[in-house]
Amino acid sequence: MERIKIKPRQLYQGCILAAIIHAVTVGEYPELNYEHSWNGFNYCMDNSRGCKATITFHPQYIVAVFQDISKFNLQSDVYDYLSGIPDNILEIAKSETLQYVLNDIDGKRKPIITAAFWGTWRELFSNQLWNEIRNNGGYIIENQLLDYQKSLKRWDDYYGLNNRQMDLIDSLYRQKISYSKKPILLNKNEICSLYGDIEECKKSLGELDIYF
DSSP: OEEEOOOHHHHHHHHHHHHHHHHHHTTTOGGGTTSEEEETTEEEEEOSSSEEEEEEEOSSEEEEEEEEGGGOOTTOOGGGTTTTOOHHHHHHHHHTGGGGSEEEETTEEEEOOSEEEEEESSOEEESSOHHHHHHTTGGGGTGGGSOHHHHHHHHHHHHOOOHHHHHHHHHHHHHHHSSOOOOEEOOHHHHTTOOSOHHHHHHHHHHTTEEO
16 A cells, blocks of 8 residues: 555645635536535535546545546456555445445446545555546546645636635635534625525535535
8 A cells, every 4th residue: 555645634624625615606607516515524526527536534534536437447346446445444435435436337336436545634545656546536636635825726717716705715714624513604794705596505505514
């Protein structure tokens, strides 16, 4: 196994930031409502170009799987990518992470992945080198691995954020990465920073335990 030079906490915070930005802007781009989502402690991405990722942020463990259809090999087995994973983390992968990358293969519903890593909140491992992970779907989380300002700039280039949205995103991000587990309630002024189909915003924010 190889130790992956990714800081687990930074990865988690990057995923939180990405999901908040998506939730704040999705009302303007409702056709992209599937690009980022949270379900419990599972974060999912879909770039609409054949690449998906799911990262399970379990209280003790982290499991990440990537599915790049352009790199999929019918001869490979999902567990080839998970060889060496501890049994307790494998059970989490089976019951959580892999449930988001299921495809129909020869009449059977199976998880399909092209890269994976796993570990704890201290360190992450894989049987693939990072460059191999990146080239087989891991590139989908590149923005999430940047520091806050660089990541925000990348997402701004993608979404075209205005100052009110930037302020709301920063406020929500600071609250979410604190160790408080309390739900966040938007005030009237903050709600005015949401545009377009705000029901889409409400749904995506709700996945993050943010309400209005």
